[in-house]
Amino acid sequence: MNWSVLLVAMAPEILLLAGLVILILIDTFMARPRGLLAVSVAAVIAATVAAAALAVIGYAAAPFPGHFSVDSSAYAAKAIVLVLALPALLLGRDDFRGGPFYSLLLSSMVGTTLILSADSFLTLFLGLELMSIPVYVLVLLAMQRVEATEAALKYLILGGTATAMLLMGVSLLFGYTGSLSLGAFGSLLDTGNPMAQAAVVLILLAFFLKAAIVPFHTWAPDAYEAATVPVTGFMSTVIKAGVLLAAVRLFGVNSLSGRLVELLAILSLASIVWGNLAAIRQTSFRRMIAYSSIAHAGYLFYAFLGDGEGRFEAVAFYALVYGLMNMLAFASLPAAGDDVERDRLENLKGYFQRAPFAALMIAVAMFSLAGIPPLPGFVAKFLIFRNVMEAGYTLYAVLGLVGSYLGIYFYLRVLQYMFMSPAPSGLKPQPQAALALGAIAVCLVPAVILTVYPGGLLRGL
Amino acid sequence: MADAVLLNVVLYLPLLGIALIVALPEGDDERVRSWSFGVMLAQFVITAMLYLRFDPNVAGLQAETNLPWIADWGVSYRIGLDGYNVLLVLLTAFLGPLVVAGAFNAIRRDVRLFYAMVFFIQFAMLGTFVAQDLLLFYIFWETMLIPMFLIIGIWGGERRIYATLKFVLYTAFGSILMLAALIYLVWSHYQATGNLSFALADLFGARLTLAEQGWLLAAFALSFAIKVPMVPFHTWLPDAHVEAPTTGSVILAGVLLKMGTYGFIKLGFPLFPQAAQLAMPAVMALAVVSIVYGACLALVQTDIKKIIAYSSISHLGYVMLGLASLDLIGIQGAIIQMVSHGLTAAGLFLMVGMIYERCHTRELAAYGGLAKALPVYSVFFMILTLAAIGLPTTSGFTGEFLVLLGAFNAAWPQHLAGDSVPLVWAVIAVSGVVLGAMYMLWFAQRFLYGTTRVPHGPVADLNRREKLILAALLVPVFWIGLAPDEPMRKTEQAALHFQRLVAGAQQPDALAAAPPPLAQRRMEAAR
Numbered sequence: 001m002n003w004s005v006l007l008v009a010m011a012p013e014i015l016l017l018a019g020l021v022i023l024i025l026i027d028t029f030m031a032r033p034r035g036l037l038a039v040s041v042a043a044v045i046a047a048t049v050a051a052a053a054l055a056v057i058g059y060a061a062a063p064f065p066g067h068f069s070v071d072s073s074a075y076a077a078k079a080i081v082l083v084l085a086l087p088a089l090l091l092g093r094d095d096f097r098g099g100p101f102y103s104l105l106l107s108s109m110v111g112t113t114l115i116l117s118a119d120s121f122l123t124l125f126l127g128l129e130l131m132s133i134p135v136y137v138l139v140l141l142a143m144q145r146v147e148a149t150e151a152a153l154k155y156l157i158l159g160g161t162a163t164a165m166l167l168m169g170v171s172l173l174f175g176y177t178g179s180l181s182l183g184a185f186g187s188l189l190d191t192g193n194p195m196a197q198a199a200v201v202l203i204l205l206a207f208f209l210k211a212a213i214v215p216f217h218t219w220a221p222d223a224y225e226a227a228t229v230p231v232t233g234f235m236s237t238v239i240k241a242g243v244l245l246a247a248v249r250l251f252g253v254n255s256l257s258g259r260l261v262e263l264l265a266i267l268s269l270a271s272i273v274w275g276n277l278a279a280i281r282q283t284s285f286r287r288m289i290a291y292s293s294i295a296h297a298g299y300l301f302y303a304f305l306g307d308g309e310g311r312f313e314a315v316a317f318y319a320l321v322y323g324l325m326n327m328l329a330f331a332s333l334p335a336a337g338d339d340v341e342r343d344r345l346e347n348l349k350g351y352f353q354r355a356p357f358a359a360l361m362i363a364v365a366m367f368s369l370a371g372i373p374p375l376p377g378f379v380a381k382f383l384i385f386r387n388v389m390e391a392g393y394t395l396y397a398v399l400g401l402v403g404s405y406l407g408i409y410f411y412l413r414v415l416q417y418m419f420m421s422p423a424p425s426g427l428k429p430q431p432q433a434a435l436a437l438g439a440i441a442v443c444l445v446p447a448v449i450l451t452v453y454p455g456g457l458l459r460g461l
Numbered sequence: 462m463a464d465a466v467l468l469n470v471v472l473y474l475p476l477l478g479i480a481l482i483v484a485l486p487e488g489d490d491e492r493v494r495s496w497s498f499g500v501m502l503a504q505f506v507i508t509a510m511l512y513l514r515f516d517p518n519v520a521g522l523q524a525e526t527n528l529p530w531i532a533d534w535g536v537s538y539r540i541g542l543d544g545y546n547v548l549l550v551l552l553t554a555f556l557g558p559l560v561v562a563g564a565f566n567a568i569r570r571d572v573r574l575f576y577a578m579v580f581f582i583q584f585a586m587l588g589t590f591v592a593q594d595l596l597l598f599y600i601f602w603e604t605m606l607i608p609m610f611l612i613i614g615i616w617g618g619e620r621r622i623y624a625t626l627k628f629v630l631y632t633a634f635g636s637i638l639m640l641a642a643l644i645y646l647v648w649s650h651y652q653a654t655g656n657l658s659f660a661l662a663d664l665f666g667a668r669l670t671l672a673e674q675g676w677l678l679a680a681f682a683l684s685f686a687i688k689v690p691m692v693p694f695h696t697w698l699p700d701a702h703v704e705a706p707t708t709g710s711v712i713l714a715g716v717l718l719k720m721g722t723y724g725f726i727k728l729g730f731p732l733f734p735q736a737a738q739l740a741m742p743a744v745m746a747l748a749v750v751s752i753v754y755g756a757c758l759a760l761v762q763t764d765i766k767k768i769i770a771y772s773s774i775s776h777l778g779y780v781m782l783g784l785a786s787l788d789l790i791g792i793q794g795a796i797i798q799m800v801s802h803g804l805t806a807a808g809l810f811l812m813v814g815m816i817y818e819r820c821h822t823r824e825l826a827a828y829g830g831l832a833k834a835l836p837v838y839s840v841f842f843m844i845l846t847l848a849a850i851g852l853p854t855t856s857g858f859t860g861e862f863l864v865l866l867g868a869f870n871a872a873w874p875q876h877l878a879g880d881s882v883p884l885v886w887a888v889i890a891v892s893g894v895v896l897g898a899m900y901m902l903w904f905a906q907r908f909l910y911g912t913t914r915v916p917h918g919p920v921a922d923l924n925r926r927e928k929l930i931l932a933a934l935l936v937p938v939f940w941i942g943l944a945p946d947e948p949m950r951k952t953e954q955a956a957l958h959f960q961r962l963v964a965g966a967q968q969p970d971a972l973a974a975a976p977p978p979l980a981q982r983r984m985e986a987a988r
Contacts, residue, residue, distance in 0.1 A: 352571070367607055372633075373600040379531075382596075382640070386534070389644045398641045405637045412610065412629060420614045420622055455531040 002063075009061040009070050011054065012047040012078050012113050019043020020106045027103070037093055040102040044086055044109065051079040051113075056460070066181060067120045073312050076461055077116045077245040080316055083446070084237045084323040085109050087331055087439035091230040094335070094433060100141060104134035105234065112242035116249065121170045121180045124246065128166070128210070131242060132159050135235060139227045151219075151226035158219040162209035169202030186254040200260070203250070210243045211297045212290075214271040221282075224290035225343070232286050233330040236293045237323035244300045248315050253308030255391070264304055265396045269403060271298030276407035284343050285333070288410060289326065292369060295407055296322050299384055302400055306387025313461045314387050318380040320457075321368070321450060324443045325377060329365035331439035332358040348414060350423025359418045361440055368447070370411040371404055376450040383458075464524035467511055468540060471554065472587050474504045475580035482573050482580075490572040494565055497576040501557035501583070508554035515547050517950040520958060522593060530597070535647070535657035540591040544955025545727050548796060548948055549719055550590050552803045555937065556715045557583055559930050563811050564708040567818055568616060575616060579708065582608035586716050590723065595643050595659040598728070603636055605717065609709070616706040624697075624704035631697040635684030642680035646732065649673065665731055665962060674736035681729045682740070688721030689777050692751045702770035703823075707814025710766065714773055715807035719799045722780045726795065726959060730784065734966030742882065745785040749886045749893075751778030756896035760903070765816075765823045768904050769809045772849065775893060776802045782890055783864035786883075787964040791867015792956040793949050798860030800948070801941060805849040805857055808934045812842050815927055819920040825904070830913030835922045839909045841931045846905045848938050850898045856941035863945075865891060 007014065019039055026033050055075035062069035085105065092101050111130025118124040136159065139152045170180065176195050177184040185203065188196040205216070212220040224232045256264060275295030282288040300322075303314040334342055334355070341347060352359040368377035381404065388397040450457060478500035482493055515523060522541035530538040542550065560579060568575045585608065588601030606629050614625035643659075650667040651657045658664070669677070687694040698718075702710050730737040755774030762768045776798070783795030815838070816831075817823060832839040848855035851862070868890060872883035923931070941948055 352574075356574075372606060373603045378600065378603070382644070385641070386644050386648070389641070390648050394641075394645060397644070398638070401637045401641050405634055408633050409626070409630065412626060415610070416614065416622055416626075419611060453530070455529065455533065455536075458531060458533050 005061050006063045008054075008059065009063045010068075011050040012075075012082065013110055015047040015050060016043055016106055016110045016113065019046075020103055020110070023103045023106065036102045037089070040089055040106055041086065043106060044082055044089060047109075047113070048079055048082040048086070051075045051082060055079055062119075064123075065119075067123045068114075068117050069119050070117050073316075073461070074117050074249075077249075077312075077316060078113045080320045080323070081112050081116070081238050081242050081245070082109065083320070083442070084241060084327060085234065087327040087442050088230045088234040088238065090435045090439040090442070091233065091331055093435055095228040095230060096141060101138070101230075104138050104141070108132075108134040108138075108234075109238070112238060115242060115246040118246065118249065119182055121166075121173070121182065124182070124250075125163075125166065125170070128246075129163065131239065132163075132210075135231070135239065138231045138234070139223055141231075143226075145226070147222075148226035151222035155219045155223040158209060158216075162206045165202045165209070166206035169199045169204075169206065172196075172199035172202065182250055183252070185250055186252045189251075189254050189260065190257055201263075204263075207243060207247050207250075208267065208301075211240060211247075211301070212271075212294050213267050213297050213301060214274045214294060215267075217271065217275075217294045220294060221287045221290040224286045224293075225284055227286075229286075229330050229333060229342075232289070233327050236289060237319075237326050240293060240297060240300075241319035241323055244297070244315050244319055245312075247301075247304070248312050251304060251308070251311070253311075255308055256304060261305060261393070264301060265393070268298040268301040269396070269399055271295060271301070272400060272403035273406060276403065276410070279407070279410045280413070282410075283345050285345050285348070285414075286343055288345065288414075289329070292407070292410075293326070295403075296369075299381060299400070299404070302388055302396070303384045305393050305396060306384070306391045310383075310387045310390075313458060314380075314383045316461050317383055317454075317458060321376045321380040321447070324447050324450075325365040325368040325375075328440060328443035328447065329362050329369075331436050331443060332361040332365070334358075335433050335436065345414070345417065346424065348417045349421040351418040353423055358440075361444070362418060363415055364444075364447075366411040366414050370408045372408070374451055376447055376454065379450070379454045464511060464514060465526045465541075467507055468524040468542060468591065469526060471504055471507050471511065471550075472540065472584065472591060474500055474507075475584035475587075478580040479577045482577050485573070487573070493572050493576055494561070497561045497580070498558055500580070501554075501561050504583075505554045505558055508551055511542065512547060512551045512951075515542060515951055517544070517953060520954040525593070530594075534596075534659070535651075536596045536659045537594050538597065539593040539660055540588075540597070541593050542591065544952045544958070545723070545796070546590040547951050548800050549716075549723060549803075550587060552719075552800050553583065553586050553590065553716050556711070556803065556807055559807070559811070559933060560708055560711050560715075562926060562930050563711065563814065564706075565926065567707055567814060571615065575612070575708075578608040578611050579712070582612070582712060582717075586712075586720070589720060593661050595647065595661060595664060595728075597659075598661075599636075599640060599643060602720065602724075603633075605720070606632060609713070609717070612709045612712070613701060613705045617704040617709065618706075619704070620700070621704045624700040627697045628701040631687055631694070632684075635687040635694075638680040639684040642677045645673075646677055661728070667732070669733070671735055671739075674733040675739075678729060678733040678736040678740060681724070681732070685721040685724035685729055686747075688724065689718060689751075689781065690721065690774060691747050691778070691781060692754050692774065695751070695755075695774050698774065699767050699770045702773075702810075703764060703766045707810060707817070710770075710810040710814070711807045714769070714810050715803045718773060718777060719803060722777060722784070722795070722799055725781070726784055726792070731959060731962040734963045737963050738966065741785050741787065744781060745883060745886050748778045748781035748785055749890050751775065751781065752890055752893035753778075753896065756893050756900060760896065760900040763825050765813050765825050765828075765904075765908070766810070768825070768900065769806060769813065772897065772900065773802065773806050775897060776806070776849070778893070779861055779864045779890070782886075783867050784959075786864075786867040786871040787960060788867035788871040789956055789960055790863050790870060792959055793952050794860055794863025794865075794867050796952045796956070797856070797941060797945065797949065798864055801848075801856035801860040801938070804934060804938050804941075805845055805855075808845045808931065808938075809842075809849065811930065811934075812838070812845065815923065820916040820918065822916050825907060827916045828908050828914055829911045830909070831915065832909040833913050834915050834918065835920070837923045837928065841923070841928075841935075842909065843905060844935060845931075845938075846901050848942070850901045851894060854939065854942045856938045856945075859941055859945040861894060865894075 055072045058072045060071040111127045114127030136156045209216040272295045275291045279291035368375035371377045371381040525541035528538045585604040592598040759771035780795045783791040848857045851857040868887040872887045876884040
C-alpha cells in the first residue's frame with residue numbers, strides 16, 4: 001500500500017477523523033472542555049478546502065481498489081456536503097452545550113464523505129451506517145419534549161428498515177452477479193431477471209427511505225420537528241445531499257429505461273405534489289420544511305430520468321443550492337429561546353419589524369426554495385428539468401414543473417407572516433447571535449456568487 | 462461601445478440605488494426619498510441620451526452587450542436596444558422618477574424597504590425589455606413577481622394579501638408553462654441544428670413542426686395573456702389594482718401590463734410564426750372581446766380605481782388588435798398605444814392616489830363637483846381623461862387611430878377576397894372607442910361636475926410637487942399626439958422585422974401551392 005497516495009486521496013476523511021480524535025481527547029482530559037466548536041469548525045473547513053482543492057486540480061486515485069476511489073467529481077461532492085455542514089456546526093452551540101454534539105456531527109460527516117467515494121456495497125453500507133447512527137442520537141440529544149422520543153424511535157426503526165432492505169438487495173445482487181461492486185448494480189438495470197429486478201428495487205427503496213420519498217416519507221416530519229434547529233438543518237441538507245449524491249454514484253452513467261423510469265418518475269412526482277400540498281397546512285416551521293424537503297427530494301430524484309452525463313452536475317448543483325438556502329432560513333430564525341415557541345410559524349408574524357435583516361434572509365431563502373428567479377434555486381430547478389426534457393420525457397417535465405408551482409403558495413405564506421402581518425404582542429426584538437450571523441454569511445456568500453455567475457461552478461462540476 | 466456601457470449603467474443604476482438606500486441610516490426618510498429620486502432622474506437622463514442616439518434606420522440590435530453567462534448551456538448575457546423595446550425602455554425610465562415622487566407622502570411605513578422594492582422592480586422591468594436571450598428574459602420576467610408581491614402585500618389596502626397572492630399565483634402559473642416551453646424550444650433547436658443557444662436571434666430560425674409550434678405558442682401565449690391581461694385571464698387585475706398602493710398601481714398600469722403585449726410582439730408570435738398565423742383570428746377575437754368587455758365593465762364600476770383598471774383591459778385590447786392585424790401601421794400603432802396607455806393610465810392612477818390621500822375614499826358616489834373645489838386638479842384630470850379616450854392631439858388618439866387603421870387595412874382585402882370576419886371585428890373594435898368615451902366622460906362628469914361633494918373636505922388643491930409630476934407626464938402625451946412621426950420612425954425597423962417573421966412565414970403545406978399565402982397577399986395589399 002502506498003501511504004502517500006492514501007494520505008492525499010483520503011485527506012478530507014483523515015482531517016475529519018483528526019478533528020474527531022482531538023474532540024474526544026479534549027472531552028476526556030479537560031475538566032471543563034473548551035474550544036470544541038473551534039476544533040470542529042477547523043476540521044470541517046480544512047476538509048472542505050482539501051476536497052475543493054483536490055477537485056479543482058482533478059486528482060484521481062484508488063487507494064483501496066474496488067472499494068474506495070476518488071476523482072474530481074467525488075471531491076466536488078464531498079466539498080458540497082462539507083460546506084453544508086459548516087452552518088449546522090455554527091448553529092449548534094446555543095442548543096448543545098456539551099461535546100457529544102460536535103463529535104457525533106463529525107463522525108456523521110466521515111460517513112457521508114465515505115459513501116461519496118464508495119466503489120463497493122461494503123463501503124457504501126459502512127458509510128451509510130456511520131452517517132445515520134449519530135443522527136439518531138442527535139435527534140434525541142437536546143430533547144425538550146416527550147414526543148421527541150417517539151419521533152426518534154420512528155426514525156430509528158425506519159432507518160433500520162432501510163438498512164435491512166439495502167442488505168437484502170445487496171445479497172440478491174451478490175447472488176446474481178457474484179460481485180459487490182457498485183458497477184454490478186448498473187449492469188442489472190436493464191436485465192429482465194426477476195432476482196436482478198428485486199435487487200435493484202430493494203436497493204432503490206433503501207435510498208427512497210433515506211431521502212424521504214413519498215410513500216416512505218412519514219418519518220421525516222416527525223423527526224424534523226423533534227430535532228432542534230441545527231440537527232434539522234443537518235438532516236435536511238447534508239444527509240439528503242449525501243444520499244442523493246451517493247445515488248448518483250450508484251447509477252453511474254447508466255440511463256434508465258422501461259419500468260424503472262415509471263417507478264422513479266411517479267414516486268418523485270408524488271413526492272413533489274404531496275410534499276408541496278401537505279406543507280400548506282403546517283403550523284410548525286420545521287414540519288413545513290420537512291414537507292418542503294420531501295418535495296425537493298422529488299426534484300432531485302427527477303434528475304435521474306435525465307442522461308447519465310448531466311446527472312451529477314444537476315444533482316450536485318441542486319443539492320448545494322437547496323442546502324445553502326435551507327440553512328440560511330434556519331440560521332435566520334429567531335434566536336433560541338423556548339424551542340417549541342421558536343418553531344411556531346405564527347411567531348414569524350411581524351418578524352420584519354423585529355429583525356429586518358433576518359427576515360430578509362428568510363425571504364431570500366423562501367423565494368429561492370420556491371424556484372423564483374433570479375435566486376439560485378431557479379437555475380438549479382431549470383437544470384434538472386432541462387435534463388429531463390432532453391432525455392425525451394417532456395410530459396414528466398411539464399408535470400414536474402406544474403407540481404413545483406403548487407409549492408409557491410406555502411413559501412409565500414412565510415413571507416406574508418413576516419412582512420404583512422402585525423407582530424403578536426409580547427415578543428421582543430432579539431438580536432441575531434454572532435454565530436448565527438457567521439452561519440448566515442457561510443450560506444449567503446456562495447449563494448450570491450451562484451446567483452450572479454452560476455456558469456463558473458457548473459463548468460467545474 | 463459607449464452606448465453599450467450606457468445601457469448597462471441604466472440597467473444597474475437601480476441596484477446602485479438599493480445599495481445607497483441600505484447604506485443610509487434608519488429613520489432618515491427624507492434623504493431616502495431625495496436620493497431615490499436623484500438616482501431615478503439620472504437613469505432617465507441617460508436613457509434619454511440613449512434614445513436620442515438610437516439610429517432608426519438600422520435593423521437589429523444597438524448598444525449591444527454579449528457575454529457568455531452560463532456558457533455550457535448556451536446562455537449568454539445579451540442585452541441591447543431595438544425598435545421593439547426602445548420606446549418602452551424610455552417609458553419605464555421616464556415613469557421612474559415620477560413614481561418615486563408620487564409616493565413621497567403616501568408611503569410612511571418601512572420607507573427604505575419600499576424604495577428598495579421600487580428600484581428592484583425597475584431593474585427587473587428594464588431587464589425584461591432589454592434582454593435578448595430567452596433565459597435572461599425569463600429570469601427578469603419572473604423577478605418582477607418578487608417586488609410586486611411585496612409592494613401590494615405590505616403597503617396595499619384592506620384585502621391586500623388576497624390580491625397579492627392572486628396576482629402572484631396567476632402569473633406564476635403562466636410562467637411555469639412558459640419555462641417548459643422554452644426549454645423544449647431550445648432543446649429541439651439544438652437537436653435540429655447542433656447549436657445550443659438561448660439567443661433570440663438564433664431561435665427565430667428554429668424549425669418546428671406545426672403541432673410543436675401550436676403547443677409552444679399556447680404555453681407562451683397563456684403566460685403573456687395573463688400578464689396583458691386579456692379576457693378571460695383578467696380577473697387578477699382589478700383586485701391587484703384596487704388593493705395596491707398608488708405606486709403599485711402606477712407601476713402595474715404604466716409598465717408591467719406592457720410586459721404581456723411586449724412578450725407577444727417580441728417572442729410569442731415571431732418564434733412560432735406558422736402557428737401564430739393560424740391563431741390570429743382567435744387573437745383578434747379575444748382582443749376585440751377585451752376591448753368591448755373591458756369597456757362595458759368599466760361603465761358599471763362604482764370604485765374609481767376599478768374604472769381605470771377595467772379601462773386598461775380595454776386599452777390593451779387595442780394593442781393586441783394592432784398586432785393581430787399584421788399590418789405595418791397596425792403594428793407600429795400597437796407599440797405607440799402601449800406607450801400611450803402607459804402614460805395616461807399611470808397619470809390617472811397617480812391622480813386617483815392624490816385624491817385618495819386627501820379624501821380617503823375611492824367610492825365614486827362620494828364625490829361630485831370637484832371642478833369648483835379643486836380647479837387645478839380637475840384641469841389635469843380632464844386632460845388625462847381626454848387623452849385616455851383618444852382625443853386628437855393626444856397620444857391616445859395616435860395609438861388608437863393607427864391600430865384601427867391597421868385593422869381595416871388588413872381586413873379590407875380579406876373582405877374583398879370573401880372573408881368578412883376580420884372586417885366585422887374591426888367594426889366592433891371601433892365601437893370600443895365610443896364605449897371608452899362613454900365611461901370616461903360619464904366618470905368625469907360625475908366626478909368633476911354637479912353639486913360639490915368632497916369627503917373629509919374642504920381639502921387643498923394640488924401642491925407644487927404634484928403639479929410638476931402631472932405637468933411632466935403631459936409633455937410626452939402631447940409630444941406623441943402632435944408629432945408622432947419621430948417615435949414611430951424608431952419602431953419602424955422592428956415592425957418590419959415582426960411583419961417579415963410572422964406574416965412572411967409560409968405555412969408548411971402552402972410551400973408548393975400556387976397562390977401566395979394569405980399573409981403575403983395582405984402585405985401586398987398594404988403596400
